[in-house]
Amino acid sequence: MTQRFSFDLHATDGKARTGAISTPRGVIRTPAFMPVGTAATVKAMLPESVAATGADILLGNTYHLMLRPTAERIARLGGLHKFMNWDKPILTDSGGFQVMSLAGLRKLTEEGVTFKSHIDGSRHHLSPERSMEIQALLGSDIVMCFDECPALPADRDRIKSSMDLSMRWAQRSRDAFGDRPGHALFGIQQGGLEQDLREESAQALQAIGFDGYAVGGLAVGEGQEAMFGVLDYAPDQLPVDKPRYLMGVGKPDDIVGAVKRGIDMMDCVLPSRSGRTGQAFTRHGVVNIKNARHQDDPRPLDEACTCPACRGYSRAYLHHVFRANEMISGMLLTWHNLHYFQQIMAGMRDAISAGTFAAWEADFHALRAQGDI
Numbered sequence: 522m523t524q525r526f527s528f529d530l531h532a533t534d535g536k537a538r539t540g541a542i543s544t545p546r547g548v549i550r551t552p553a554f555m556p557v558g559t560a561a562t563v564k565a566m567l568p569e570s571v572a573a574t575g576a577d578i579l580l581g582n583t584y585h586l587m588l589r590p591t592a593e594r595i596a597r598l599g600g601l602h603k604f605m606n607w608d609k610p611i612l613t614d615s616g617g618f619q620v621m622s623l624a625g626l627r628k629l630t631e632e633g634v635t636f637k638s639h640i641d642g643s644r645h646h647l648s649p650e651r652s653m654e655i656q657a658l659l660g661s662d663i664v665m666c667f668d669e670c671p672a673l674p675a676d677r678d679r680i681k682s683s684m685d686l687s688m689r690w691a692q693r694s695r696d697a698f699g700d701r702p703g704h705a706l707f708g709i710q711q712g713g714l715e716q717d718l719r720e721e722s723a724q725a726l727q728a729i730g731f732d733g734y735a736v737g738g739l740a741v742g743e744g745q746e747a748m749f750g751v752l753d754y755a756p757d758q759l760p761v762d763k764p765r766y767l768m769g770v771g772k773p774d775d776i777v778g779a780v781k782r783g784i785d786m787m788d789c790v791l792p793s794r795s796g797r798t799g800q801a802f803t804r805h806g807v808v809n810i811k812n813a814r815h816q817d818d819p820r821p822l823d824e825a826c827t828c829p830a831c832r833g834y835s836r837a838y839l840h841h842v843f844r845a846n847e848m849i850s851g852m853l854l855t856w857h858n859l860h861y862f863q864q865i866m867a868g869m870r871d872a873i874s875a876g877t878f879a880a881w882e883a884d885f886h887a888l889r890a891q892g893d894i
């Protein structure tokens with residue numbers, strides 16, 4: 522296994538790319554979807570089940586783990602991989618986004634952010650330096666810069682001043698990260714929906730130099746059309762030979778549209794969170810299992826799906842255990858959704874390698890009914 526971090530592009534089809542990120546803990550096939558393991562667990566899944574869905578890497582969160590059980594305790598116990606029994610790569614988000622979306626009583630200054638824990642109200646502080654320290658204590662393989670992600674809609678001046686702050690924080694993140702062979706630091710592009718500000722951000726990040734580049738500041742309520750509008754140009758503003766990571770995305774058709782526009786990595790809570798609320802994503806669209814029309818249906822969620830939920834259970838059963846609030850409901854639907862999301866990624870990787878992405882995308886859209894099925 523390599524001791525370095527590297528990215529190899531294997532094939533392109535239009536703007537879509539497929540390749541592999543090599544890390545000391547394993548290879549990440551791209552385009553890649555990262556399940557979200559916020560509090561050191563992908564909710565309702567065992568790590569071996571997450572691996573069985575085809576995931577090569579999962580995401581952890583600085584914000585949640587610093588509050589509970591603390592990064593220092595995880596470090597004392599051998600680091601996040603050992604702690605959560607996942608020996609493949611882990612990418613950790615840097616905490617700024619979660620502070621702004623979850624914490625109370627936040628105070629943002631040039632130095633960083635002070636905030637109150639959403640768990641117990643205790644006071645905490647994050648800065649580029651402290652975020653790098655926490656992510657090093659966790660032992661994550663891919664570390665994200667500490668940035669500020671402004672809520673949209675926001676006026677251009679707010680977007681510009683926020684992006685400038687994030688670029689100053691990117692430099693401080695780089696300086697604090699130091700030289701850690703085998704570990705990667707990714708910069709995060711900001712700039713809202715403004716093409717010139719995103720270009721400025723991309724230039725600033727490249728001048729600092731990172732192992733990968735995230736398109737940040739999206740999936741914050743702007744809607745798919747506006748997001749795709751940014752993705753029509755933003756990936757090309759970033760280095761062609763480094764991984765491009767779109768943060769927080771998304772629904773199946775968001776993911777396909779992002780890969781089509783040159784994105785290599787994504788993460789989203791959607792498949793796991795929806796699994797717990799009874800929403801199953803399938804090739805033919807979304808199944809809301811709580812709907813009474815499923816209560817006598819002997820068919821699986823998807824006849825062509827090979828996941829444990831589809832191999833062993835009927836919609837009638839899944840309807841029953843959801844209605845009865847049984848734990849197996851979240852387990853089976855989460856497993857199905859994560860399996861399906863990985864099937865989408867594997868299908869795109871194969872199609873890009875074969876030069877048939879356009880046909881694959883047409884088939885993907887043709888199979889999907891509008892609305893519930």
Ligand SMILES: Nc1nc2cc3nc(NCCc4ccc(C(=O)O)cc4)[nH]c3cc2c(=O)[nH]1
Nearest residue numbers: 615618670737738739740741768769790791794
């Ligand atoms: N450091 C950093 N992290 C980010 C995380 C993000 N996550 C999103 N979107 C998530 C959207 C989201 C939120 C909740 C659910 C659900 O509950 O289902 C689904 C999607 N946008 C994001 C942007 C950033 C960013 O600029 N910087």
